[in-house]
Amino acid sequence: MIFDIAVIGILIFWLNKSGEKRLRIKTYKDEIDDFRLWTSEEAAFRTVGNIKRLNRNKIYELNLVDCFLAKTNLNYAILEESNLNNANLSHSKLIECNLKNARLNQTNLEFANLNQAKLYSAYASGANFKDSFLIKANFEKAFLIKADFSNAHMMETNLNGSYLNGAIFDNANLYKADLRNTIGLTVDQFEKVKTLYQAQLDEEFKSLILKEYPHLLRG
Numbered sequence: 001m002i003f004d005i006a007v008i009g010i011l012i013f014w015l016n017k018s019g020e021k022r023l024r025i026k027t028y029k030d031e032i033d034d035f036r037l038w039t040s041e042e043a044a045f046r047t048v049g050n051i052k053r054l055n056r057n058k059i060y061e062l063n064l065v066d067c068f069l070a071k072t073n074l075n076y077a078i079l080e081e082s083n084l085n086n087a088n089l090s091h092s093k094l095i096e097c098n099l100k101n102a103r104l105n106q107t108n109l110e111f112a113n114l115n116q117a118k119l120y121s122a123y124a125s126g127a128n129f130k131d132s133f134l135i136k137a138n139f140e141k142a143f144l145i146k147a148d149f150s151n152a153h154m155m156e157t158n159l160n161g162s163y164l165n166g167a168i169f170d171n172a173n174l175y176k177a178d179l180r181n182t183i184g185l186t187v188d189q190f191e192k193v194k195t196l197y198q199a200q201l202d203e204e205f206k207s208l209i210l211k212e213y214p215h216l217l218r219g
Contacts, residue, residue, distance in 0.1 A: 021057065028053050032067065039068045039088070048072045051079070060098075070108075090128075145184070160200075169193050179205070187212050 028050040035043040047067055054062060055078050062082040070088050075095040083103045090110040097117045104124035113133045120138055125145040129152050138158045146166040155175045165184030170192040178200045179185070187208045190196065196209065196216040209216060 025054065025057055025059055028057075028059075029062075032062070032064065035067070037066050037068075041071070044069050044072050048074060051077060164189070174199050176200075190216060 031050050032047055035047050047064075047069060051062065051064075051074065054060075060078040060080050060082065062079060064079075064082055064084045064087050067084070067087045069092055071091045072089075073093045074089075074097055075093050076097065077094070078098040079102055080098050081101045082099070084099075084107050085103050085105045086107065087104075088108045089112050090108045092109075092112045094109075094112055094114045094117050097114065099122050100118050100120045102119070102122050104119075104122055104127050106126045107124065108128045109132050110128050110130045111132060112129075114137050115133050115135045117134075117137045119142050120140050122139070122142045124139075124147055125143055127144070127147045129147060129149045131151045132149075133153045134149075134157045135153055136156045136158075137154075139162050140158050141161040142159075143163045144159075144167050145163055146168075147164075148168045149172045150168055150170040152169075152172045154172050154177050157174070157177045159182060160178045161181040161183070163183045167185070167189060169189055171194050173194045174196050176198045177196070179196075180200050180202050185205070187205070190209065190213055193213075193216055196213075197219045199217075201209065206217075
């Protein structure tokens with residue numbers, strides 16, 4: 001009887017704790033919804049606080065559509081498969097942030113630091129990466145149609161197998177970038193690139209670059 005009572009007590013304790021955890025998670029998500037579309041410093045930092053609390057509870061797939069997150073610190077955050085469409089992350093820190101399979105369509109990442117961020121198979125069509133830091137960022141197989149990388153720091157960025165139709169690279173630094181197997185990329189998109197020195201290119205594409213813009217491959 002004592003053993004049965006102990007088991008029942010443990011079960012009740014576990015159910016209470018589980019219920020409290022679900023309630024906390026719901027509260028964090030509700031607060032994100034409350035601050036959605038607010039363009040204030042308070043909204044940004046309150047939303048980031050909730051993102052980090054959800055991460056601590058192993059919740060990574062979040063709805064951050066239209067959220068204002070400018071000038072915040074999301075270094076090492078896990079946002080895998082999250083939806084950040086139309087979010088404002090300008091001037092934010094996202095070093096080594098996990099954004100695999102995330103949605104970043106029309107997202108503002110101007111002046112953001114995404115060094116070593118994981119963006120494998122991310123959907124970032126029309127995203128604004130102007131003046132951003134993307135050193136060693138992984139965009140492998142990402143959808144970057146009409147994304148703007150003007151003035152971006154893309155040294156050793158992995159773009160292997162990504163979709164780059166209409167993407168803008170004006171004055172971008174693509175030193176040692178991996179541009180193999182890309183889809184929709186044309187030579188004309190590199191007309192105003194800062195450098196392609198030691199970039200990894202498919203042989204056919206490299207031949208076209210040597211013909212049209214040979215200075216880009218020189219150190």
